Amino acid sequence: MDDAAARAASEAAVEAYPRIVAALIRITGDWTLAEDSAQEALAMALGRWPSEGVPDNPGGWLMTVARNRALDVLRRATVERRKLRELAVLALTAATDEPQEEVVDDRLRLIFTCCHPALALEARVALTLRTICAVPTGDIARAFLVGESTMTRRLTRAKTKISEAGIPYRVPTGAALGERLPGVLAVLYLLFTQGYNADGEPAFAEEAIRLARLLTGLMPEQPEAAALLALFLLQHSRRTVRRDREGRLVPLDRQDRTRWDHLAIHEATDILSRLRHQGPYTLQARIAACHATAPSLDETDWPLIAACYDDLVRLRPSPVIELNRAVAHGYAFGPEAGLALLAGLRSGGALADYPLLVAAEADLTARAGDRERAAVLFRQAAESTHSESERLALLARADEL
Missing domain, CATH: 1.25.40.10 (Tetratricopeptide repeat domain)
Structure with a gap:
């Protein structure tokens, strides 16, 4: 495979996969169909791009292929073919044309769906990592200190429970919003960790920061949401100096602190200066601030x-x-x-x-x-x-x- 095509496919997967899965779940309500369609689109890209060239908009190409695959499956599964096709095309086209902020918000709705209290906390976190971020099941299993087969069964049970319970695809309001918050924060925390750890995918950490900003805007009265954003900014401020030119990890005591992202550090410490709360994420952010300053x-x-x-x-x-x-x-x-x-x-x-x-x-x-x-x-x-x-x-x- 051409290296440029392989690299483009990998980058598109990281950026577009969660957006495609979230959109397809919202429209079809079928988790398996959404994930299968997105994965088949990625497989098709790996097969075609080396010979045909990488499209100008890789993410849009993947969305179109995944959408068409989902429509084909839906058409075969119903007798009301014309009506279903028209509805699905309208909905999926609208999802594709949404501004980027709305697309990210769609993923936020999916996180809240995954974090429904009907699911165990570990299932909520694991399902969102797998569905939103395409984190390999084996990596999720290691994070929870269980075997991969055990985690696979947990994910399957969680999807089944969402379907059978008719859990709605939306960001809740009122008291339900506060009830879901701990699970959502745990999801974002593990998502960031997945991107920040030694061999992680940096895009996951950046996605966690974007979602934390959205969550803070959605729930400005929740200090732990703001503290989590501060924690992410402080940790991510060291991203460019955590490795040397050969890609080797650089310990904290040997990092060039002048090259840290001091704008991010300032933003984070400003957030912390306004918090009087002493919750778990606030304490972790204060620890990170001690290191960063x-x-x-x-x-x-x-x-x-x-x-x-x-x-x-x-x-x-x-x-x-x-x-x-x-x-x-x-x-x-x-x-x-x-x-x-x-x-x-x-x-x-x-x-x-x-x-x-x-x-x-x-x-x-x-x-x-x-x-x-x-x-x-x-x-x-x-x-x-x-x-x-x-x-x-x-x-x-x-x-x-």
């Missing part, structure tokens, strides 16, 4: 970060938050304090073999002066991570020691 790693306000994690672990206890709290205590009060907290996590078993726990232990062990033991731990973490970028970075730390 510090001159260096050693000059970071680690006692404040440790205090935020103390509050956060009370509000939303989880093994990963406990891990981050241990690291913060290690930097704020000495590596031995952090290592003691990590020992408790190891004995608890939930994160016993988690690569980032082993890497955190390695880092604090090095700070405590045992470089040989730290090198062994960094190599152990490298062996167990799924990320090639993380593996190389961890091995580099081991070699340095």
